[in-house]
Structures are given as C-alpha cells and as structure tokens.
Amino acid sequence: MRASRQVTAAIVIFFLASLTAAADRRRAVGLQPSHSVIAVGQEYRVAATPDSPWLESVAVAVGPSSGIVLWTEDGPKAGEASIRFARIATDGRPIDTTGKPLLETGHYQRHVAIDAFRDLFVAAWCDTTAGKQQIVAILLDANGHTMTPAPAIVADNIATVQPIVGVTCADAGCLVSWGGNGSDGQVSIGTVNAQLLSATASANNSVLLLAPKGIGSGIGTDNANFATAYAEPATYGQSGAFVARFISPAGTTSEVDLLQSSSNQIGSTWMAWDGRQWLVLMLDLTTSGQLAQEFRFMRIDSSGHPLGAPAPALLDSAGVPLLCPWVPDVFLYDLQNRRAVWDGRRFLAFTQHAIVRVGTDGRIVDRVATDDYFPRSYALSVFSAKNGRTIVAYSRDTAVAIRAIEDLP
Secondary structure (H helix, E strand, O other): OOOOOOOOOOOEOOOHHHHHHOOOOOOOOOOOOOOOEEEEOOOEEEEOOEOOOOOOOEEEEEOOOOEEEEEEEEOOOOOOEEEEEEEEOOOOOEOOOEOEEOOOOOOEEEEEEEEEEOOEEEEEEEEEEOOEEEEEEEEEOOOOOEOOOOOEEEEOOOOOOOOEEEEEEOOOOEEEEEEEEOHHHOOEEEEEEEEOOOOOOOOOOOOEEEEOOOOOEOOEEOOOOEEEEEEEEOOOOOEEEEEEEEEOOOOOEEEEEEEOOEOOEEEEEEEEEOOOOEEEEEEEEEOOOOOEEEEEEEEEOOOOOEEOOOOOEEEEEEEOOOOOOOOHHHHHOOOOOOOEEEOOOOEEEEOOOEEEEEOOOOOEEEEEEOOOOOOOOOOEEEEEOOOOEEEEEEEOOOEEEEEEEEEEO
16 A cells, blocks of 8 residues: 655646536346336437537536536637637536627637536636647636636646646646647547646746646645546556545645556546545556446545445456557547536546446446447536536537436336
C-alpha cells in the first residue's frame, strides 16, 4: 500500500465565497433482482451545427431549477470556432430551440466542459489566440449569462496542443482539468493536469499532475474532496500500479495503490461517489486471444481501501475494430470525463453499447442496450441530478440532442 503523501497543489478551484461574490464477451457477474427499472426518455433536439459529431465536445449540467448544454461550432471562416449554449429544463426539455453564443471573444474555442455549482454553473474550455493555447473558465448564472466580464485564465500558454478539458464542482468549489490533444480532429495521449483558483490563489501557481498518461481520467467528488485514478505505465498490453489520488480543497493530495499491477492495459478511468463509497470504472485493452476493449469496475471506501472482490469485475467487452485509427491505444482514452455517475439510487456506467446499473454492493443490477438511442460518437456528456435522473447530451449532424434517463420504481 502506497503511503499517503501531502503535496501542495495549485488546482483550479472556485471557492464558494469567491463564486458567490462573482455483447460480446459478457459480464463476469450475474444480474441481480431489481425493484426499479431505468427508462431512456425521448430525444429532444436543439437546432445546431456542431463542428464534428466525433471529436469535438458537448457538455451538459443541471442545477436546482434548470440546466445548460454547451457545444462548439465552426465559424464562417476556416479556423474559426465558438461556443454555443442552450438552456434546458431539469427533465432535459429544451427551453431554447436554438443555440446562443456563450462569449463573443473572436478567439478559437474548443473542448468545452461545464458543471453545476449550486444554482450557478462553471464552464471551462481551451481558448486559442495567436497560436497560444489557454485553459479558461467562467461563472454563469441559470440563464447562461456570464457573471464576470472576462474568463479567468486557468493555465496560460500550454504549448501548441488543444487539450481536452473537464470541470468538476463540489460544495466548496470546482476543479478544472485538462490533458491530451484534440487538435485537427486527432486524439493523442498526454498527461492530465489540473489547477485550483481560490480567493487567495494565483492563476500562475504550479500545475498539479493528476495522471501521467491519458485524457479521460475522470474526476469525481464526494462534495468535500475530489478523487481520480490512473494506471502507471509498464509495457504494452500491461499496466503498472493502479493508483487512486485524493485531492482536498486545501490543495493537498494523497495516493493509495488499488492494484499492484494489471495484466491488461488500463486507459481511461471514471469515479463516482454514493455517499459511502467510490465506484471506479476503467477502460482497458486486452491483447490475449484477440484485441479487445473491456470495461471493468471496482469499489473503494473513502480512504481508498478496496471493497468486495480484490480484482476488478468485468462490465462489458467488445472487439476493437480492425481499422483502428493510428494505434489501438486511441481506444483506451475517451474524450469525456464522465462515464460513471451516481443517480441517487444506483451507479450508472455508460459503456460503448449499454447503460449498466451497478448496485451499492458492486453487483450488476441490469443493463439497457443504447445502440438505438445514442449515435456512436465521442461527443457525449453525462450528468446526474442525484434524484434518480441522469441527463445525457450528444451531437447530431444538425442538432444537439438531449435525453433523460429515469430510475423508475
């Protein structure tokens, strides 16, 4: 077990005070009896022209009274791109039938992310001007209006890449992370970094390294702290130690080994908290017999100690297409930060072809095939309102689509 180590971090966090002021190989465990079912609601559409249904971003978050969906659109000239938004009701119904510009900066904007902070929202994205890449964030009200005259610079001049961005909010504030490279319709693998911004912190403080490799290391929160997990590099097809990292609002981190090593290659990870435990969802690559992707999960307590079976359980597995773009590693690193959420009653894990419900005992409750509901697109965002409802937003060729997933008695 790795000893906890305290590290002073400059992670991006907006403290409450300052914010207020401004089918294949199937599962390895059996289905369990359930007293409720999940129902995928009808698709609502907001007229839009997303810049790409594949590699660019859509993001959604819902507050107490309404929600906001964001996406990026190409401008009239080559190389132009801007962020659009639409308001939605808490059940996913659009309040706005078309998108509105979020912020008219004239800059090239990419890879947007958003999370709810009480009755406000924090949005973050990659902003490009004169060849310089910046990570910026801004506070929005429930109507999508900006509450500051300009975005806060989270990370300045981060070389020439266009990293994928994530934002996760807790009771005390929000954590903004970025990693990898989504430039020019490609996906390359890189480190995952984060920062916090408080009433006393400077945007020029040092960056916290969250994961040495990957762009989809999803960050979860227990409303007091943040957590993420990552696999240390080893050889191709295998991973070294699988590590959970906990991040406090005070700017310190601690690490715990969850697995000493893995016979598979672990890529993206996601974490969700149910009030007592974490669900850790991971996407790995196995090269034994055939090249395949596997979704696995494990449970850990608030201190990082594994619960239940020591080995991660298998949720879903599918063969990797033969025509892999670039290298199979690309399939390990998902562009979005959320694929595991706690809906207030069950964990929902979004695999490639299904929504899998996982109980608090770590056993699979049931699953719903989603190939008829969602397009096979990287541009998919999942947000849980913690009341048995989960909102999913994704891109279409001529629209941004929203669906609500309900946990019904």
